[in-house]
Amino acid sequence: MVESNYPVARMVVLEKRPEPMPPAAAVAAAPARAAAPAARDLRLDLFRGIALWLIFLDHIPSNIVSWVTIRNYGFSDAAEMFVFISGYTAAFVYGRAMRERGFLVAGARILKRAWQVYVAHVFLFVVYLAEIAYVSKNFESSLYAEEWNIFDFLKQPDVTLFEALVLKFKPVNMDVLPLYIVLLLGFPAALWLLLRRPALALAASGALYALARTFEWNIPAYPSGEWVFNPLAWQLLFVIGAWCGVGGAERLAGLIRSRVVAALAVAYLAFAFAIVMTWYFPRYGYLVPRWLGEIIYPIDKANLDVLRLLHFLALAVLAVRFVPPGWPALNSPLFRPAILCGQHSLEIFCLGVFLAFAGHFIRVELSGGPLIQLLISLTGIGVMIGVAWLLTWYQALEGRGPTRRTPNADLAGGDV
Amino acid sequence: MKWALLLLAALVPLSPALAQDDACETGKPLVPSEAVLPRAAAAVTQHHSLNIVVLGTGSSTLPPPAGEKAAYPARLQVALAGLLSRVAVKVMPEVKTRQTAAEMLEQALPGIAQQRPALIIWQTGTVDAIKGVDPEEFRATLDQGVEMLQADGVDVVFMNMQYSPRTDAMISIHAYAENMRWVALQHDVPLFDRFALMKHWTELGTFDLYDASKNTNTAERVHDCIGKLLAGLIAGAVKDAGTPAPETR
Numbered sequence: 263m264v265e266s267n268y269p270v271a272r273m274v275v276l277e278k279r280p281e282p283m284p285p286a287a288a289v290a291a292a293p294a295r296a297a298a299p300a301a302r303d304l305r306l307d308l309f310r311g312i313a314l315w316l317i318f319l320d321h322i323p324s325n326i327v328s329w330v331t332i333r334n335y336g337f338s339d340a341a342e343m344f345v346f347i348s349g350y351t352a353a354f355v356y357g358r359a360m361r362e363r364g365f366l367v368a369g370a371r372i373l374k375r376a377w378q379v380y381v382a383h384v385f386l387f388v389v390y391l392a393e394i395a396y397v398s399k400n401f402e403s404s405l406y407a408e409e410w411n412i413f414d415f416l417k418q419p420d421v422t423l424f425e426a427l428v429l430k431f432k433p434v435n436m437d438v439l440p441l442y443i444v445l446l447l448g449f450p451a452a453l454w455l456l457l458r459r460p461a462l463a464l465a466a467s468g469a470l471y472a473l474a475r476t477f478e479w480n481i482p483a484y485p486s487g488e489w490v491f492n493p494l495a496w497q498l499l500f501v502i503g504a505w506c507g508v509g510g511a512e513r514l515a516g517l518i519r520s521r522v523v524a525a526l527a528v529a530y531l532a533f534a535f536a537i538v539m540t541w542y543f544p545r546y547g548y549l550v551p552r553w554l555g556e557i558i559y560p561i562d563k564a565n566l567d568v569l570r571l572l573h574f575l576a577l578a579v580l581a582v583r584f585v586p587p588g589w590p591a592l593n594s595p596l597f598r599p600a601i602l603c604g605q606h607s608l609e610i611f612c613l614g615v616f617l618a619f620a621g622h623f624i625r626v627e628l629s630g631g632p633l634i635q636l637l638i639s640l641t642g643i644g645v646m647i648g649v650a651w652l653l654t655w656y657q658a659l660e661g662r663g664p665t666r667r668t669p670n671a672d673l674a675g676g677d678v
Numbered sequence: 679m680k681w682a683l684l685l686l687a688a689l690v691p692l693s694p695a696l697a698q699d700d701a702c703e704t705g706k707p708l709v710p711s712e713a714v715l716p717r718a719a720a721a722v723t724q725h726h727s728l729n730i731v732v733l734g735t736g737s738s739t740l741p742p743p744a745g746e747k748a749a750y751p752a753r754l755q756v757a758l759a760g761l762l763s764r765v766a767v768k769v770m771p772e773v774k775t776r777q778t779a780a781e782m783l784e785q786a787l788p789g790i791a792q793q794r795p796a797l798i799i800w801q802t803g804t805v806d807a808i809k810g811v812d813p814e815e816f817r818a819t820l821d822q823g824v825e826m827l828q829a830d831g832v833d834v835v836f837m838n839m840q841y842s843p844r845t846d847a848m849i850s851i852h853a854y855a856e857n858m859r860w861v862a863l864q865h866d867v868p869l870f871d872r873f874a875l876m877k878h879w880t881e882l883g884t885f886d887l888y889d890a891s892k893n894t895n896t897a898e899r900v901h902d903c904i905g906k907l908l909a910g911l912i913a914g915a916v917k918d919a920g921t922p923a924p925e926t927r
Contacts, residue, residue: 559856559860
């Protein structure tokens with residue numbers, strides 16, 4: 263089935279129509295223009311598609327296939343990829359809208375996008391509730407008597423549902439969309455500044471990050487605690503992405519090409535790899551000197567630990583270095599599935615969360631060893647690709663291929 | 679491409695575990711082998727005795743009919759007595775369900791410190807994660823508890839949460855596990871990573887933790903393995919304290 267997709271998909275991509283660009287937009291589009299005039303930078307779609315697969319694999323509990331995902335080999339994980347690329351594309355598309363049609367129109371579009379993400383989140387929450395209500399009814403275990411208390415919240419649906427609608431109650435693995443909603447709500451103002459004083463916007467974002475970390479600012483969660491992805495900290499990565507999207511990437515080009523930077527990135531990734539391995543093989547834990555441990559631990563995911571941020575940036579530097587903008591392989595059938603998924607990221611993200619629930623459900627019913635896990639993982643990714651292809655097909659039907667961005671700004675740029 | 683190779687290379691060390699027969703043995707690489715427990719070691723060399731308190735919550739015991747006898751504290755006593763043949767080993771469970779770390783620190787720890795055991799296994803984290811206690815407070819509690827115990831001449835071993843595949847997507851454990859790891863590192867407290875261990879077993883299919891209800895035996899076998907592996911950690915640490923133990927068995 264997937265095979266037969268390629269001709270259609272390729273046709274859509276080859277159908278690029280260079281659009282006349284006003285001078286201001288040309289500057290904004292500069293990084294991508296290096297690839298093809300006014301064309302979507304396929305690398306963004308590729309890496310976002312891969313991030314979506316990794317998030318799906320990580321969300322299936324006890325999945326042996328999730329050992330291939332990057333979180334097991336370094337500090338950062340697919341969440342960083344996702345937030346950064348989302349910032350990049352959002353700035354790329356809405357930045358253009360803001361230049362061409364003004365703050366009000368672009369801001370309104372961004373807020374409309376935030377609403378769409380909210381609706382998607384509520385939909386997923388309902389699916390989640392249905393699943394765990396089922397799981398909690400059909401299981402009693404002497405081993406997990408204690409863990410079972412987690413289902414207490416089902417006893418008071420009035421509170422639970424309300425807290426979920428105001429985004430305070432967020433089950434595990436359902437934190438990314440609320441983060442994205444908050445980031446989008448703040449994005450009109452951030453984008454306005456980014457277009458005028460990009461360096462100042464970046465500095466302001468960095469300052470907010472530092473303040474939030476120093477004074478432990480975060481949004482409260484229900485039943486207690488705070489948001490697992492602190493928007494006040496994670497906004498930094500989103501803004502860094504957006505900064506690259508409005509032309510910063512070009513300013514960094516010299517730095518990225520530098521051998522010293524590449525060597526530093528490799529060294530840092532190797533360091534992170536070694537540290538992470540001591541978590542899985544504690545018998546080598548003593549090799550980590552105590553002073554070093556005191557510096558690096560605990561690695562704070564909620565507040566986007568500096569170690570995680572650096573790890574992601576190192577990965578990004580190497581990715582940009584080894585995958586140049588005009589890389590011919592980007593148009594090869596090999597990468598087409600990931601790119602397709604990346605082009606419909608909100609839909610595919612939601613589908614991934616849904617499929618992870620479904621995978622969990624299957625494991626609950628069937629159990630099974632590594633083979634079943636592999637089967638669930640591959641089937642899930644296959645379904646994601648199939649649906650992404652279907653969405654592209656619908657777009658083509660309606661005469662708005664993913665490469666014609668102007669009438670399609672919400673879909674392309676607002677994608678998570 | 680390089681990444682793919684790197685990932686593959688990293689997966690290689692995991693594969694030998696698949697070949698091993700004994701269920702408990704497959705968990706051994708996940709148990710620290712270089713643990714040092716000087717106070718417990720002193721008790722063994724000087725008094726030929728080793729009194730251990732297990733301070734824990736619901737996951738440190740099993741409901742009837744298996745009950746306490748099949749739970750890991752009891753299994754630890756049996757296994758450790760076998761490993762340390764000339765030592766009088768006594769394991770005393772102090773288990774109370776639904777206790778947060780802070781409640782343990784307030785209610786149970788002072789009494790335990792007075793009993794002066796050589797070692798305390800402190801199992802915690804699950805209840806804090808379920809109740810959503812602030813991870814920073816959780817860390818401060820552990821810090822305080824370990825400092826108090828070590829000052830009283832009691833060694834500490836941390837045991838973290840169980841891996842529960844059915845509820846894994848519902849309890850946010852990461853922050854609590856990280857903080858336990860950190861406090862352990864700061865105070866030279868060995869961490870018995872029960873979470874990683876049980877996750878490993880689930881992934882390998884060693885134990886079917888999804889279906890622990892249908893097979894009542896599974897819970898007992900898991901506890902038996904935990905007891906044995908914990909005994910290996912402790913025996914290795916007290917046999918030759920000060921130098922890294924070559925191999926714990």
